[in-house]
Amino acid sequence: MSRRVLISGASIAGPALAYWLHRYGMSPTVVERATEMRLGGQTVDLRGAGRTVIERMGLEQAARERITHEEGVHFVDDRDHVRASFGSESLDGDGFVTELELLRGELADLLYQRTRDDTEYVFGDEITGLTETGDGVDVTFRTGPYRRFDLVVLADGFRSRTRDLVFADIARTRSFGLYTAYFTIPRAESDGSWARWYNAPGRRVVLLRPDNQGTTRASLNFLSAHKGIDRLQTPAQKEFLRRHYAGAGWETPRVLDGMDGSPDFYFESVGQMHLQRWSRGRIVVVGDAGYCASPLSGMGTSLALVGAYVLAGELSRHAGHRDAFQAYETILRPYVTQAQKVSWFAPRIASPKSRTGIRALHTAAGIATNPRFSRLVSRVTNPPSDAIDLPSYPTPH
Template sequence: MSRNVLISGASIAGPALAFWLHRYGMTPTVVERAAEMRLGGQTVDLRGAGRTVIERMGLGDAVRERITHEAGVRFVDGRNRVRASFGSDGDGFVTELELLRGELADLLYQRTRDDIEYVFGDEITDLTETGDGVDVTFRTGPDRRFDLVVLADGFRSRTRDLVFADIARTRSFGLYTAYFTIPRTESDDGWARWYNAPGRRVVLLRPDNQGTTRASFSFLIGHKGLDQLRSPSQKQFLRDHYTDAGWETPRVLDGMDSSSDFYFESVGQMHLKHWSRGRIAAVGDAGYCASPLSGMGTSLALVGAYVLAGELDRHTDHRDAFRSYEAILRPYVTQAQKVSWFAPRLAAPKTRTGIRLLTTAAALASTPQASRLTSRFTNPPADAITLPTYPTSP
């Protein structure tokens, strides 16, 4: 069916949706607020149904060429002694298909850019649905009309608030995370290193495939609104908050100051009562962010895009397509969003005693005898869906 579809957001869900809509003979247009593709970001993993979608897109080999080759994750103490190790093994604690968010976004963009219109440096400022389409106002570009609009622009989507503000609910974990890239040193190898400091503070260093190291600070604190501060104020807060954390934290703080891809966020989930209204729908984090704690963000984006496009191809009436998309995907999302409020508190103990208990438990869980049992509780439900096979899909 020939449909003219506007997609807001060019991260993972947006280009993936554009790929499938074009495959089914529709005409997608992607608008992205950034001036160009945003290629920064931390490591994401491909597992379960998300990996299956990538294979159905014919991108499996291309993804494998871009993996970080991370050996696994090690829990270390202040003297850099390894207290527990989890190797990269299939769909376990760490998967064998780990790649940078920017690498995956770039791959999707490169595979769609010749067939799909991308509009960078602009954003939707108003949406008016009429009987046969949606009139769209842009911040800088001319007004245009589309048959359908899909919001794929992230957890903090401003565009979503134009449509779903009255039925949107966020769930906060009281957790903040800062991500950035720092120079690699001799202490960095093929393993990710997880370090806990008292006061519910975590430092994580992960190898990439570009000769640098991906760093993050994650911490629990009662302060609200830190994510609303400007970057210089956020960096100063992190310097003050982590000043006595120990380990390699001084090096990480220095690298943070000179990084070009610093990003700070409040970790949470998005819950929408419905994922569509009229001719407008949401996909990925904009509609049902499960938070990085779930380990399911990439899978939800890819699977959501695949199912939404397939249902639009299968149904003549967009309302039927949107209803079917939500019926198929909602149970999968519900499973992904079952993240305990206690989970980040368990991973970031308050005291040194709590940290010793955490690393002792992690060491036990990493033994061959226990790994199978613990994986049942630690692995995200990435396969908890039977993917439809659409008539025109490969």
């Protein structure tokens, strides 16, 4: 296959797709709006079919060398007393924390390092126009020269601007009313090898997770009826968080102080992306840009890796891109549908409004850790990361 394929986005799905395209004899180019690889971000996990894809890439051992060594998650109260604990082996080893937890940036860098010698990477630029012709796609860029490619893949995330150039009329988002801020703060003596989950009244959550870089990954998660907070400028978002989390207790003041000096603050509204179809002509989506299931699903990394694997594999099997895109969607959409079955009540259960609700959550979590109930609980809580029969694709010699 001599197809020239432009990929928009260099996070997880983009470099993973570049790996497989090159392996099948195609020529990938990745364009990324950031001026270099974005190595920040929170912890992601490798589980189910996503882990199988990493194994087929020969990267499992390299991934293991980058894990955060997080042992599990403690649910704590305002005195830092542990009310319930889920280790990496809890819930059949596929629960809140798995044995293969690593930073999003670490996984992205691992994929980049594996593909950089075989893939053209263009940093500090982005697609501004896509015009399909009979035998290709004419692409204009914000700073770079016009170029033509055989195919274009949009892999640039839930808020993809390039997706909106092509699919805006058939795209629908689902909101949970949940906002999340992610950032890195200095490590403290109270931070061990376990993540700590703290609930404050008013549907506010503070989560602290260890990393492998001597710092701590913090996130502030809250439900709110206010709309548009994610569209505020960063200083206004931080000011909102200071007001919203005032008086929350526990280590929240330390987290808010650390937020000001954090180098990687990121704020988002949590939602899902639903497209009526995943391709138009020679342009196709993969990962969060096409079918984000939200962090609540626990499936973002798996969908990115499996989507890239199946898309490249079907392009290698089919001479025509339309047949390849249709086969890709036929194989993957049931997997995506399962991942997107996230209850609207899930974040409300995880972030109670009152102190009574928080005590009830801690009680329920304690029951769920009981070995007599954990198997039943795992059927309800564990993401459907293995709910697909991964095809096997021949590799050219």
